[in-house]
Amino acid sequence: MTVTILIVLAGLMGAGGVVLAAAGAHLAPGAGLDSAAYMLLFHAVAVIGGAALVHQGLLWRPLALLVLAAWVLGAALFSGDIAMRAFTAHRLFPFAAPSGGLILIGAWLALTVAAIAAVVRS
DSSP states (O other): OHHHHHHHHHHHHHHHHHHHHHHHHHTSTTSSHHHHHHHHHHHHHHHHHHHHHHHHTOSOHHHHHHHHHHHHHHHHHHHHHHHHHHHHSOOSSTTHHHHHHHHHHHHHHHHHHHHHHHHHHO
16 A cells, blocks of 8 residues: 555646646746656655565565655655746745655665665665
8 A cells, every 4th residue: 555655646736747847848947847756756666676576575665665755755856946936936935845855865865775685684
């Protein structure tokens, strides 16, 4: 069930990424929406790939689920803050985009640990 929810969120991230890419091209060129779109699209694919790796047992499940959730949260904070600034000239909250970026960096490092832990535990 948890993995299914994360895959659903990845689908929403992918759709949001496409919307932001179109908005960046047509509504607010130069506002940084391309970066927000790429972050959502890239991490949507990462969540789906990570879910497949969890299913195959190639990642230690408890940590891998945390990684997938962190990818969703980090990408949402980063992209949401950029989109909010582009469309409303306000932020989600102070340091939302950098916080999202730090969460993403930590999650990618945790993915490494989840892979090593799966090997050690098998």
